[in-house]
Amino acid sequence: MNHNQKPLKIVMTDCEYPDTQFEEAVIAQLEKNVLFIQAQCKTEADVIELAADADGIINQYAPITGKVIAKLKKCQVISRLGVGVDSVDLKAAEERGIWVANVPNYCMDEVSDHTMALLLSWARKIPFYDQVVKTSSWDYKMGTPIFSLRDKVIGLVGYGKIAQLLAAKATAFGMKIMFYDPYVTGGPVHAGAVQASSLEELMAESDFISVHTPLNDATRGLIAKPLLELMKPTAVIINTSRGPIINETDLIEALETGKLAGAALDVIEQEPIDRNHPFLRMPQVILTPHVAWYSEESQAKLRVNCTLNVMRVLQGEAPLYAVNKPINKFSASEA
Known part of the structure; x- marks a missing residue:
């Protein structure tokens, strides 16, 4: 120049x-x-x-x-x-x-690691037990029931590089992998992964749902009441992608009515979180401050x-x- x-x-x-x-x-x-x-x-x-x-x-x-x-x-x-x-x-x-x-x-390793950490924290009730031990009681029964991860299905919404890394990590825990991604047409990328025929099938079959699709006009509000109602009442949804992919009002309703067991969220619709947000009063929700990338x-x-x-x-x-x-x-x- x-x-x-x-x-x-x-x-x-x-x-x-x-x-x-x-x-x-x-x-x-x-x-x-x-x-x-x-x-x-x-x-x-x-x-x-x-x-x-x-x-x-x-x-x-x-x-x-x-x-x-x-x-x-x-x-x-x-x-x-x-x-x-x-x-x-x-x-x-x-x-x-x-x-x-x-x-x-x-940040592919970081996000997939963080997603697995959220899944493990919810499944093993780590945040809950931490608070119980520190504030009141040494009693494992306060957090029961806890279920094994082996043979549980993790459903991946979107199957890009981060989701594929997560699939490998979840497989190491004995989990079964199901994914939905309309742009993946060449068969499963990760050995043992099953491609769902539809998003509805994935929501109904999975024990854990993990969101990995980008936010765009097609995915904004994608996970809303019609899909949430298909989930097992014991299922948990995890989001380390973008908050607006999940309709927050519908998610809160599903959690409050027991149609869904829990959520683990690194992202929400409006960040930072409002101090009056319902999530802050929900013991079945684990929150981290959009840190999965870091x-x-x-x-x-x-x-x-x-x-x-x-x-x-x-x-x-x-x-x-x-x-x-x-x-x-x-x-x-x-x-």
Whole structure:
């Protein structure tokens, strides 16, 4: 790049990290003439104010809506700090000629580990027993009945890489694997896994349901009353994907009426959780604060590769992990 030119502008709309060391290190290694801005945007207006003239955007949760994208004068790439891209209007970006990228493989072990940990915690009633021992009694009978995991069916809604890793881990505990994924047509990926003929079949047959589908228009509210009513009254639902995939009102009703034994949730519809949320009063619900993705190693990988997505596009290449294929190549001369 000609360093007499105006510097490239990269805006990090928001993040939960205490610093931006990884992002700045990647940028500095690849390009010196960059203005890097880190913000904590909450609204469309915040994003527009800071990023209207940005060449590239790094985004965590701030809304990159069609309204925002229409105001981006020369943006070439939006890279998400995560796997899901539900904070970005993909269609608007594509029509505007903007690459959208993510980091789809950074936390596969972590999420599958966390899902298995939630399953084990619920099945063995670990949080309950921990509180009982600390506050009142050394008495195993307070948590009965407990059932063996061997030969229980875990139903996987979505059968991507994380679900496949989970299948291997659940198999080690003697569980049977059933999955439903309309995009898997080549037979079971994991030895011993059975592909359900329908989502209804999976819900009815499984002892544990684990959600691993991305959030999009087709999956928002997918797990709702008609499916929840098919589940065994002893069954448990686990979600480490996205909260809005489950209709929360219907889930609460199923839990309160005993149509469903329990839930273990790392994600909910509105995060962070409201302190008056019914889940907080339900002993049959285990909650963690959207942490399944996290490890020190996964965080570093996420941040480095997310920034590499941006830098590759600004240097004339495709991103490492493209989510879309822009319809029109946007040039700075059009701005």
